[in-house]
Every structure is written in structure tokens, then in C-alpha cells.
Amino acid sequence: MSDELRLDGQVAIVTGAGGGLGAAHAVLLAERGARVLVNDLGTPGVAGDGDPGAAERVAAGIRAAGGQALADTHSVATVDGAAAIVDHALQEWGQVDVVLNNAGIFGRGAFSPPEVYDAVLSTHLMGTVNVLRAVWPHFLERGYGRVVNTASSSFLGTPGSGDYAAAKGGVIGLSRVLATDNRDRDIAINVLMPVAHTRMTAAAPDPVYTDWLQRWFAPEKVAAFALLLCHRSVPVSGETFLVGAGRASRVLFATTRGHFEDDPSPESFRDHFAEVMAGHDLQTPTSGQGDLIRYAELLGDPGPFAPAVPG
Template sequence: MSGDLRFDGRVAVVTGGGRGLGRAYAELLASRGARVVVNDTGAAISGTDGDTGVAESVAAAIRAAGGEAVANNESVATADGGAAIVSSALDAFGRIDILIHNAGNNRYAPLTEMTYEDFDAVLDVHLRGAFHVVRPAFGHMVEAGYGRVVLTSSIGGLYGNTRVANYGAAKAGMIGLSNVVALEGADHGIRSNVIVPAALTRLAEGLDTSKYPPMDPELAAPAVGWLAHESCSITGEMLVTIAGRIARAYIAETPGVYQPEWTVEQVGERIDQIRDTADSWLLPVVPSAHVDHITRSFAMATEGSAHVG
């Protein structure tokens, strides 16, 4: 079809591109003309025991299908690794237009038993890993006047889950990082968004998925493909994709209640009004949610003080 959205001339980096969702993203973009860096250490779910052949197998499959791809085995968990991943795109293809940070690991434990090592190991790959690739890629995108950044969160980051304090904290942090990229990139043709995907991958091992609807990684990939495309019209937002459903997740704020002063007791007495979601504020990150939040809050205080006076 002549109307197909393509990526001819674009260069994409996909971290964690060797399996599952990352592989689906890499293959989709490559099938539509993108030149792809498939980054994957080939590690186990815990982040250990790397297999350098995992990334190369995907890159080879893309090339066999007529596409262009190179493999990269560096870890996003270090600043040097992140820089090397971005450099591989520049070395192989001379540019970087799209950055999809999908690499992940997990180490399960309840709060009282989670070690600091396990907490840091997960933050190193997910959240710090995002920064390790975003930081070197962002400057090149600014120079080019164009970029698409897609960072990966999770319902575990939005809503939490048991035994994954490390994962939940890292995935929630991804939202704030993406919003900053969206703000700082707004004047440079750079858009940054978060994907909140669900798919049956090796992370589902051990779960009874016999009654799940179809949830192949390929079902989630088109949403990421659109976020990575030049026609993407949003920035600083979150898209959820699960079992064929695509939705927007967003952070809103109740109008709240103004008083010139408060007691602890009054907070309790008015908590239902404070929490009332009618007429909630939905403040777009770009251009000015941060300022809008302060401006509206100050306006309530000013108006409230005038009424009190």
C-alpha cells in the first residue's frame, strides 16, 4: 500500500532486541526500511550468563530478509556500554534517529528479603540503562534536529506488584525520564514517549497462561512502531498495549481544596473533597505541565485569599 508508514533512511537502536518484545520491534522496523542496531547481551532473566549469539541471530535474520542490521552485545548497565551502543549505530550507519530502550532484567524478592545488590542490578539495566543510552543519543538527535525516543515502563511501574520493588521503582522512574527528554527535545524535533507493553515472553515462564488471550510480542510492536515514526504526533505520553488493546495511560490531578491554613484534623475531614476526581486536571507535559501545575495552584490560593479577605 502506498500509504504504509516506512522508515527508509532512518537508523534505529533497539536495546534488548534479541528476544521477545525487542526482537519484534527490531524486525518490524527493519521490515519497513529502518537500519537497525540489535543490542542484546543475551543474558538470563536475572541479568547474568550472557550469550553473544542472541543479538547476531536477529541481525542475521533481518539481513536474510533483505534488511540492514548489525548486532551489538554491550550492556546498558554502564555508561561506557551505553555510549558504545550508540556509537555502533554511528559507526555502522552514520546516524541515530530512533532509540527504543527495551532491555530488562528482573530479580524477585519481597521487600524484607530484597538485597541491595538485587535492587541495584535491576535499576542498572532498566532506569540507569535508559539514561546510559539516552544521554549519548540525545546530543546527536539535537544536532540532526530529529529524534524519536521510546522508553519502556510496565504496569508494575504504574500500579506496582508484589516482590518487585526494584522493577516497580525502575519502571516508574522511566516516566519521569521520558518527560524530561520530551521537554528538552521539544525545540529540536525530538519526541519521547513511554510504552507500557504486555506480552507472553520468557518473563512469563512459570505462570499459567493457558487461559490468556493472544499476547504475542508482534501484537504489541505496532504501537512502538508508530511512536518511533516521524508521523508520531504525541510526546511526553504513555501508551499501554496488552492483548490487542492500545490505550493511553496518564497522570491527572484533582482540583483539590484550598484553605488559607490547615490542621491535621481538617485534612481528614475534607479528604473526600480532596480526592474527588470530578473536573480533574490533565496537564500536558509539553509544553508546560510543570508551570501549569504551579500557576493553577497559585491562582486558587490567590482567589481563596481574596474570598477570605
């Protein structure tokens, strides 16, 4: 196809790529011309058995198919480990164009033991921070980068997923702020909420649910959209997408007009609670300041938003 999305000459780092979603991402990126650093720690997480040879098997499979890939087994959960991942790619290929943060481990709920919480946050949230911290000077120097961070729809309220969901919510917040901070650069940061049958979802206690995922939610169907987010032509930054089973959908964080008055009291909010909850006049702020424009309109005082809000 003449209009095929290609990444020829580019270098991609994919964390947690020893199987499942990460492997699907790595394989497709390599098929489309990228040189891929396949990162996977390969040791047991909070739950489940480790596989120290996973990264090398994925990398070897890519090479056998004619692609370029190397395995890396450093941990994203430490600053030094994440720096070593980025250094590995730079030393081998001299550049990094794409970072796809996918590394993750199981959680155990909203009030899991402190050591479990630490491990979940260290892998999902701080792992994302650590890798991006290490690669960011390179992105800034080159004036280019593509980042895809992995969150989860558990953030929206999946029962029993408190520690995991908390970490994934942090990934979303971090990604949106980075996108805003770098809106004048050719560095795009977006978020995936993937739905796929993987080793982690296969461990769910409901066999009907896991069988349904296995029938319809192949990781490769998520990778197809992820590659678009990794491409030079990606048209957005700071967005979150729910992706699975061949569907990609934008996730919106919206505010309503709510109830407003000059001199509120607890009782007035109680008496107008239906207005607080009403879904009319939805707006989708693109940053933490986005909804302040609505306040300026309600107050009749544009303040620092004079260009957007007539006085």
C-alpha cells in the same frame, strides 16, 4: 499501501532485542526500511539463563529476510557500554534516528538484596539514561530524534514487583522531563507500558495468567504501536501508552481539585478527607508545573502564570 508508515534510510537502535518484545520491535522496524542495530547483552541477568548468540540470530534473521541489521552485545548498564552501542551504529551507518530502549532483567521485589536492586536499576533506569546520554549530542546536532522508552504497568502497583516497578517509574519520569525540555525540537520521547508474552512474563508463577498471555498477547501486537511512536509523523511527545493484545491506550496522571483552604490544619484535612480523595474536576498536567496553574486559580494570584490565569 501508499500510506504505509516507512523508515527508509533511517537507523534504529533497539536494546534488549535478542528475543521477545525487543526482537519483535527490531524485525518490524527492519521490515519497514530501517537499518537496525540489534543490541542484546546475552549474559544471565538477575534471574534466567543468558543467550550470547541471541542478538546475532535476530540480526541474521532480518538480513535473511532482505533487511539490514547488525548485532551488538555491549551492556546498557555502563556508561562505556552504552556509548559503544551508539558508536557502533554511527560508525556503521553514520546516523541514529530512532532509539528504542527495551533492555531489562528480572526483579525480586520491594526489598530485594542490594546487589539485585542495583542490577535492576542499572539495567532499566540507568540503562535508559546511559544510551540516551550517548545519543543526545547526535540528536541535537541533527535536530531530530525519536525515542521510545519501555516502562511497565507494574509501576501502577503490581504486587511483588517493587524493585522493577521503581526502576520503571523512573523511566516514566525521565521521559516526561526530556519531552518537556525538548518540546521546541523535533525530538519526540514517548513511553510504552507493554503487555506481552515474553521470557520474563513466562516465568510468572501463575500458569493460568501465563497461558492467557500466550493466547492473546503476542509481542508483535505491541511492536505495531511502537513503530508509530518511532515514526517521523508521531503526533505526541511525553506520553505514556499501555499497549498489548491489539489495544493501545493513553495512560493519564491526573490531579483532582481536592480540598483547599487558606489556613489548613491536620484536623481540617482529616475532616475534609473525602474531598481530598474525590475524583471530581480531574485535570491532566503535562509537566511538573502543570498543576501549579490550579493553585494559581485557587489562590486568586496568577503569579508567573498570568497568561493562563486571569488576575
